[in-house]
Amino acid sequence: MQTNFTPEQLTDPHVAESEGILRKCVHCGFCTATCPTYVTLGNELDSPRGRIYLIKDMLENGRAADEEVVTHIDRCLSCLACMTTCPSGVNYMHLVDHARIHIEQTYKRPLKDRLVRSVLAAVLPYPGRFRLALKAARLGRPLAAAMKRVPFLKTFGVMLDLAPAEIASASAASAPGIRAAQTEKRGRVAILTGCAQPVLKPGINEAAIRLLTRLGVEVVVPQGEGCCGALVHHMGREEQALEAARRNVDVWIKAADTGGLDAIIITTSGCGTTIKDYGHMLRLDPAYADKAARVSALAKDITEYLATLDLPRQEPKNLIVAYHSACSMQHGQKITLAPKLLLRNAGFTVRDPAEGHLCCGSAGTYNILQPEISATLKARKVKNIEATKADIIATGNIGCITQIATGTAMPILHTVELLDWAYGGERPAGVLPSP
Ligand code: SF4
Numbered sequence: 487m488q489t490n491f492t493p494e495q496l497t498d499p500h501v502a503e504s505e506g507i508l509r510k511c512v513h514c515g516f517c518t519a520t521c522p523t524y525v526t527l528g529n530e531l532d533s534p535r536g537r538i539y540l541i542k543d544m545l546e547n548g549r550a551a552d553e554e555v556v557t558h559i560d561r562c563l564s565c566l567a568c569m570t571t572c573p574s575g576v577n578y579m580h581l582v583d584h585a586r587i588h589i590e591q592t593y594k595r596p597l598k599d600r601l602v603r604s605v606l607a608a609v610l611p612y613p614g615r616f617r618l619a620l621k622a623a624r625l626g627r628p629l630a631a632a633m634k635r636v637p638f639l640k641t642f643g644v645m646l647d648l649a650p651a652e653i654a655s656a657s658a659a660s661a662p663g664i665r666a667a668q669t670e671k672r673g674r675v676a677i678l679t680g681c682a683q684p685v686l687k688p689g690i691n692e693a694a695i696r697l698l699t700r701l702g703v704e705v706v707v708p709q710g711e712g713c714c715g716a717l718v719h720h721m722g723r724e725e726q727a728l729e730a731a732r733r734n735v736d737v738w739i740k741a742a743d744t745g746g747l748d749a750i751i752i753t754t755s756g757c758g759t760t761i762k763d764y765g766h767m768l769r770l771d772p773a774y775a776d777k778a779a780r781v782s783a784l785a786k787d788i789t790e791y792l793a794t795l796d797l798p799r800q801e802p803k804n805l806i807v808a809y810h811s812a813c814s815m816q817h818g819q820k821i822t823l824a825p826k827l828l829l830r831n832a833g834f835t836v837r838d839p840a841e842g843h844l845c846c847g848s849a850g851t852y853n854i855l856q857p858e859i860s861a862t863l864k865a866r867k868v869k870n871i872e873a874t875k876a877d878i879i880a881t882g883n884i885g886c887i888t889q890i891a892t893g894t895a896m897p898i899l900h901t902v903e904l905l906d907w908a909y910g911g912e913r914p915a916g917v918l919p920s921p
């Protein structure tokens with residue numbers, strides 16, 4: 487694509503990077519066919535190619551974001567299916583990240599939107615606040631339907647609807663410290679505790695730590711780590727996201743330099759995509775660029791790491807698993823085979839739902855901010871999953887677990903919960919049919 491940025495504009499490294507990305511796009515439109523919002527809405531401006539044109543026009547003309555740009559960029563799930571499809575290697579992720587920062591800096595959203603976004607940014611990344619908010623939401627749940635009928639309160643009604651009925655108490659898995667290998671030691675890793683996941687489903691990291699230590703891997707939960715920054719990053723709140731990234735980089739580099747680390751294990755693929763991008767996010771910060779690149783190189787999804795441990799084949803189990811590949815897993819991190827091979831090796835029968843490339847509509851805070859499109863995508867995803875006639879769903883991202891669970895009666899677990907069970911752990915509580 488031809489671009490017309492001035493030399494002065496290109497002195498801004500963010501603009502220079504976006505110009506390089508834009509020039510790679512050849513307008514072929516292959517990406518439209520796999521874009522969930524284009525498939526759902528049928529509007530070119532809700533396709534990757536349409537959004538690329540909108541971003542180009544906004545940046546080239548040095549314009550503040552307007553309502554049209556904001557509408558169509560906000561509808562983007564950042565699922566990155568377009569990057570998997572694009573034959574020209576267009577880095578849509580970095581382009582839309584830049585656009586979101588530009589929107590945040592130049593566009594004044596309506597009061598209600600500002601309020602909702604501020605609440606999300608102030609609550610979700612902090613487990614203590616998030617747990618309190620969920621407890622309060624439980625009390626407010628009976629009001630959800632009425633709130634959704636009032637335009638100003640609609641989004642808060644959606645939030646109440648999404649809040650789980652049961653809230654687990656804080657897990658020991660999140661407490662800082664070292665979990666020793668239970669057999670001959672063959673590795674040492676740190677594990678991200680994160681923000682929303684330990685509140686919504688602490689059993690995921692508990693299973694990961696049990697499995698890793700049983701396999702001879704020492705697991706460190708470093709003091710001071712926290713939210714990876716993805717939630718605010720996708721809202722264009724650059725400084726808040728970079729602050730989170732710097733804090734985690736400091737913590738993990740200290741852990742790596744004191745006891746050595748083979749990997750930083752992540753059990754939420756949405757966080758994994760962001761942490762693997764820390765090197766890029768902090769590339770312009772001389773104090774952090776090298777350290778962040780080192781952290782990104784160490785970051786591994788739990789299944790990516792388990793695949794290196796050569797786990798023994800287990801007896802076949804009479805249990806069919808529908809594997810839902812989160813967008814951040816398959817498009818963001820390009821991890822497609824490892825989770826399924828691990829599950830098959832562990833004795834499960836694995837089935838792929840149709841249209842596996844399409845997002846379930848969770849996408850961080852998307853199911854709160856864009857509830858209609860999100861609900862359409864959820865219904866499509868659930869229909870495809872249920873058509874597999876599997877006994878259970880497995881996936882590697884808490885956002886997808888929460889989203890899909892509200893649309894089906896099928897049990898849904900994190901992949902590592904099934905693997906922990908298959909390799910000597912307890913059967914996951916209450917959700918499995920008899921094998
Ligand atoms: S990230 Fe997903 S929703 Fe956004 S343009 Fe690409 S395919 Fe479409």
Ligand code: SF4
Pocket residue numbers: 510511512513514515516517518534535538568571572573574575576
């Ligand atoms: S597939 Fe790639 S090159 Fe083609 S229009 Fe989409 S982003 Fe541009």
